[in-house]
Amino acid sequence: MPKVILGVGGLLGHDANAAILVDGRLAFAAQEERYTRIKHDGAFPRNAIADALRASGLTGGDVTHVVFAEKPLQSHLFDLTRRPGSTLARMLGFVIPEKWPGQYSQPAREMIPTARFHFAWHHLTHVAGAFHTSPFERTAFLCIDGKGEDYSASMGVVDRGELRLLWEQSYEEGLGMLYTLVTHYLGFLSFGSEYKVMGLAPYGRPRFVEELSRLFTSDPRGGLRLKAQVQFNWASMMAALPLIADATGVPVRGPKDPLGDEHADIAASLQQVFEDEVFKMVRFIRAETGEANLVFCGGCAQNCVAAGKLRSARIFEGLFNSPVGGDMGSGLGAALLLERELAAGAPVAVDHNGFYLGSEPGPIPPEAAPWRVPVEGDFNDFVAGQLAQGKIVAWVRGRMELGARALGARSILADARQPGMQSRLNLAVKFRESFRPFAPLVLAEDCPEWFDTSEPSDFMQYTANLVEARRVPQPAHFSSLRERLDFPRCSIASVVHVDYSARLQTVARAVHPDMHRLLSAFKRATGVPILINTSFNVSGQPIVRTAAEAWECFLNTDIDLLVLNDQLFRNPLQRTREEKLTWLARFANSA
Amino acid sequence: MARKIRQLGLRLIVLALRVCVRAAPAGWRRSNRGVTLRGT
Numbered sequence: 075m076p077k078v079i080l081g082v083g084g085l086l087g088h089d090a091n092a093a094i095l096v097d098g099r100l101a102f103a104a105q106e107e108r109y110t111r112i113k114h115d116g117a118f119p120r121n122a123i124a125d126a127l128r129a130s131g132l133t134g135g136d137v138t139h140v141v142f143a144e145k146p147l148q149s150h151l152f153d154l155t156r157r158p159g160s161t162l163a164r165m166l167g168f169v170i171p172e173k174w175p176g177q178y179s180q181p182a183r184e185m186i187p188t189a190r191f192h193f194a195w196h197h198l199t200h201v202a203g204a205f206h207t208s209p210f211e212r213t214a215f216l217c218i219d220g221k222g223e224d225y226s227a228s229m230g231v232v233d234r235g236e237l238r239l240l241w242e243q244s245y246e247e248g249l250g251m252l253y254t255l256v257t258h259y260l261g262f263l264s265f266g267s268e269y270k271v272m273g274l275a276p277y278g279r280p281r282f283v284e285e286l287s288r289l290f291t292s293d294p295r296g297g298l299r300l301k302a303q304v305q306f307n308w309a310s311m312m313a314a315l316p317l318i319a320d321a322t323g324v325p326v327r328g329p330k331d332p333l334g335d336e337h338a339d340i341a342a343s344l345q346q347v348f349e350d351e352v353f354k355m356v357r358f359i360r361a362e363t364g365e366a367n368l369v370f371c372g373g374c375a376q377n378c379v380a381a382g383k384l385r386s387a388r389i390f391e392g393l394f395n396s397p398v399g400g401d402m403g404s405g406l407g408a409a410l411l412l413e414r415e416l417a418a419g420a421p422v423a424v425d426h427n428g429f430y431l432g433s434e435p436g437p438i439p440p441e442a443a444p445w446r447v448p449v450e451g452d453f454n455d456f457v458a459g460q461l462a463q464g465k466i467v468a469w470v471r472g473r474m475e476l477g478a479r480a481l482g483a484r485s486i487l488a489d490a491r492q493p494g495m496q497s498r499l500n501l502a503v504k505f506r507e508s509f510r511p512f513a514p515l516v517l518a519e520d521c522p523e524w525f526d527t528s529e530p531s532d533f534m535q536y537t538a539n540l541v542e543a544r545r546v547p548q549p550a551h552f553s554s555l556r557e558r559l560d561f562p563r564c565s566i567a568s569v570v571h572v573d574y575s576a577r578l579q580t581v582a583r584a585v586h587p588d589m590h591r592l593l594s595a596f597k598r599a600t601g602v603p604i605l606i607n608t609s610f611n612v613s614g615q616p617i618v619r620t621a622a623e624a625w626e627c628f629l630n631t632d633i634d635l636l637v638l639n640d641q642l643f644r645n646p647l648q649r650t651r652e653e654k655l656t657w658l659a660r661f662a663n664s665a
Numbered sequence: 666m667a668r669k670i671r672q673l674g675l676r677l678i679v680l681a682l683r684v685c686v687r688a689a690p691a692g693w694r695r696s697n698r699g700v701t702l703r704g705t
Contacts, residue, residue, distance in 0.1 A: 154679055195698060228696065241693040297692025358693070 077416070078136050080123065080186065081409030083143035083199065084401040085178050088114045088265055091476075092122040093406035093431070094130050094137075095413055100424050102126040103398075103406045103431040103476045107616040111623075113661070114265050115616075118181040119405075125433055134186045141192040141412040142179075143199040143404035145223050147172050152224035153305075194408050196222035197372065198237065202414060203407025204371035204396030205232045206424045214365035214390070216355055219372035219400070220250040221306050229359045232369070234414070234422070240362065247300035249351050250374050252290060255304065256344045258311060259318045260337055261327035264614070266478075272379055273510050275345035276573040277555050278338030283346050285322045296355030333509065338555060349380045356389050367392035371399030376478065378577050382537035385529065397533030398429055398477045406431075406476065428585050429533060430483055432474030435621040438638050442625050447635070447642040457637060458595035461605065464492050465634040466503060468610050470624045471588060474617075479534045480609035481579060482515065482589035484617045484624075486633060488606040489596075490514060490566035496559075499568070499608065503631045505658055506613035509559060511577070514569035517593050517603035518582040524566075524604065531578040532585045540564055540574045548572075568606050579607060614661035630657045 076097045084090040084105070093103035102125070107113055109121030127133060147170055172193040173179035179191055197217045205213060212233035219226065226248035230239040257271045292298045304314045315326050324336050356368065368390040370381055381395040398406060414422045449456045461467055466488045475481045486503065488495055490512075500506055513534055522528045525538040544564050552558040558572050570576050583590040597603040610624065611617045612631060618624045621638050628636045629649055636643045649657075 227693075228698075229693075230696070239696045239698050242696040242698065243693060245691075291691050293692050295693055299691035 075138070076136070077138050078130075078132060078189075079139045079141060079409045079412050079416075080126070080137045080189070081141050081143065081199075081405035081407070081412070082119060082123070082178065082182060083404030083406070083408055084116060085118070085142065085144055085146070088116040089401040089404075090116050090119040090122070091402050091405040092119045092126050093409045094126045094132070095409045096130060096132075098413055098417070098422060098424075100406070100409075100431065101130045102433075103403070103429075104433065104474065105402050105476070105616075108432070108474065108619040111616055113614060113616050118178065120181065120185065123185055129433055135188060137186045137189045139192060139412055139416075140182055140186050140189045141194055141408040142182075143194055143401075143408040144178075144196045145172055145193045146178060147193075148223040192412055194411050196404070197225065197228045197242075198239070199404045199407035199411050200371040200396070200399055201228075201230075201232055201237065201369070201407070202411035203403050204369045204375075204394065204399050206410045206414070206422050207396065207398075207429075208367075208369050208394035210367045210369065210392060210394065212365070213367035213369050213392070213394070214359050214363045215369040215371065216352075216359055216375075217372040217399075218249055218352070218355075218374035220254060221246040226250055227355070227372075229355070229362075231363050231365060237411075237414075241359075243297065243299070245299060246306055247302070247304050249296075249298050249348065250372075251304060251306065252286075252298065252300060253344065253348060253374065253377075254306075255300075255311060255314055256286070256318060256340065259315045259326055260341060261329045261331060261333075263329055269376065269478075270507065270510065271341045272345060272377055273571075274333070274338055274341040275379070276342070276571050276575065277509065277558060278335065278340070278342035280339070280343040280346040282322050282324075282340050282343035286318075286340075286343055286347055288321050289317060292351065292354075294354060295358040296351045296353075298351050333507075333555060335555070345377075345379065348374075348377065349383060352377075352380050352384065353387070353389075356384060360389050366390060367394070369394050369396065371396045373400040375399045378535055379537050379575065381535055382575075385536055386527075395535040397479065397481075397535050400478065402477050403429075429476040429481065430473040430586075431476045433619065434473055435470050435619075435624065435639060437621060438641065439622045439625045442636075442638070442643050445643045445646050447644050449642055452595070453640065453642075454592045454595035455599070457635070457642065458592060458599045460635055461487060461489050461596055462599045464489060464495075466499065466632070468624065468628055468633045468636045469592075470610065470618065470621065470636070470638050471640075474619055477533070479513075479579075480607065480617055481533055482581070482586055482607065484610045484619070486606075486608045486610050487515075487592075488568070489600075490569045490604050490606045491600070491602060492568070493562070495606065496568040498632075499606065503633055504608065504612055509555060511571045512569050512606045512608050513577040513579060514566065515579050515581050515589060515593060515605045515607040517590070517597060518580040520597070520603040521578070521580050525576060525578060527578075530582065530585075531580045532582060534577055534579040537575045537577050540570050540576065545574055566602070566604055569604065612658060612661065614658075626657075630654045
């Protein structure tokens with residue numbers, strides 16, 4: 075009978091997900107939002123578990139272990155007492171069964187009748203998930219997120235036999251909370267919008283660092299703590315926003331208020347504070363452990379700007395930023411944590427050449443048939459030719475990616491050289507803020523010719539800068555954000571931010587052969603080994619999962635062509651603008 | 666009446682927990698968090 079471990083994560087109220095390990099092999103992982111079509115859905119991941127079992131050819135009775143990526147009892151005790159890291163809470167944890175709160179274990183028991191249940195410390199699931207998909211045999215780790223059970227940052231050392239947690243910040247009003255608060259203060263109220271602030275930051279100057287610093291205490295080791303006691307709940311966070319307005323002198327921005335220079339400056343200041351604190355933490359752990367490598371994980375490690383700067387700074391010789399280090403990968407991490415514990419020091423082998431761990435697109439909807447485009451000759455050459463002519467192509471092939479980013483299996487692709495493509499994609503296809511930059515796919519072997527790095531960024535984990543020779547110097551001052559955005563700063567301006575940075579996904583043949591073939595074809599056609607890559611969804615909607623969802627999204631946007639499995643379709647362009655807006659409104663609340 | 670007694674009991678438990686445990690200081694502290702997973 076095989077050993078089947080089901081990891082269930084993201085149950086702190088968002089990003090629920092499930093992963094399955096069969097005899098140590100990572101068989102499946104996916105987020106619940108892709109099934110329920112509710113972005114960041116935190117409901118018990120019934121659909122993801124059911125699909126994981128189906129895709130693995132298993133039933134609930136075959137699962138031998140279920141491991142949850144959180145200790146709910148410890149979480150409840152913390153929320154109740156507001157006193158974290160307490161010995162009494164730990165003692166109660168030994169007396170009271172961890173399954174007692176029941177909101178996870180009861181629905182899990184309905185699906186998985188006989189398995190043994192385990193509950194893992196939340197940060198350790200991040201660490202295990204990142205370490206076992208990293209290239210390192212032994213490494214220090216730094217995990218920062220909004221909130222584990224009763225802590226917001228942790229650091230230590232991990233190898234195959236040992237996972238030693240050395241230091242922790244046992245409160246929730248830490249660095250992650252600060253970033254979330256300022257994100258809300260800047261008018262981005264939907265959950266998980268921190269990346270928008272990161273994208274806004276390069277438009278501004280960090281002239282509010284001192285004002286923001288009045289909100290917290292810190293020390294040379296990166297021990298940031300907000301002075302106000304704020305909890306991760308809506309009422310508490312909303313009540314804290316006026317404190318930021320008082321400190322900066324800039325009123326709280328409403329979601330529909332125009333974005334001004336002062337908002338960009340505050341975003342730049344926040345990013346500066348964030349990077350300063352992360353650098354202090356990293357120097358502290360380097361001094362404390364003396365390790366050569368660092369794994370950076372937790373939700374805050376999704377800040378690929380900070381990760382890119384960390385890698386360039388060489389405080390550690392090796393750095394790995396986990397692409398699934400946030401809560402969407404915590405089920406995978408929990409399963410790996412239990413696997414390593416059951417293996418008792420034996421190697422935990424995980425194929426980490428790609429996080430393409432979800433389901434296939436499935437059958438193409440019959441209504442698409444009349445719109446099929448016959449392709450003569452090489453399929454990739456044909457699609458590359460269409461892209462070079464300025465066509466926007468949705469690309470849905472193979473197993474779905476795990477995590478927040480589309481990595482070339484559920485992507486929208488376009489030619490980064492086309493003038494105005496960034497605005498066209500943002501406003502007519504994605505229906506989102508026009509300032510938001512796009513990420514480039516670049517052939518790994520050609521990366522150093524375009525960007526100042528030769529190191530891989532296989533899963534869009536790091537930023538890098540355009541090489542000097544390809545930059546067009548910008549004027550010292552612009553009259554508006556719009557003017558700065560529209561300035562032709564290089565030949566691929568759609569994927570290079572106003573500060574010449576780019577959130578790279580390097581495409582290596584060994585990691586993603588399918589996308590490598592397309593990019594190579596595009597390079598043959600144009601001489602440029604770079605494409606725009608953005609997730610196949612619209613603002614507020616989870617990334618599409620199935621072929622049917624892809625077709626529906628295709629009909630309601632101005633995407634020109636759709637690749638479904640090995641077939642190409644053109645857009646019927648039958649929907650009126652009103653019909654598209656009605657469809658779009660279904661997702662508006664989570665935008 | 667029974668509801669009020671239950672509420673009072675809960676408050677007393679919370680108060681006891683607050684009194685018994687210490688507040689975490691700002692910054693880093695040494696961790697004594699166990700790693701072992703307990704199956705149930």
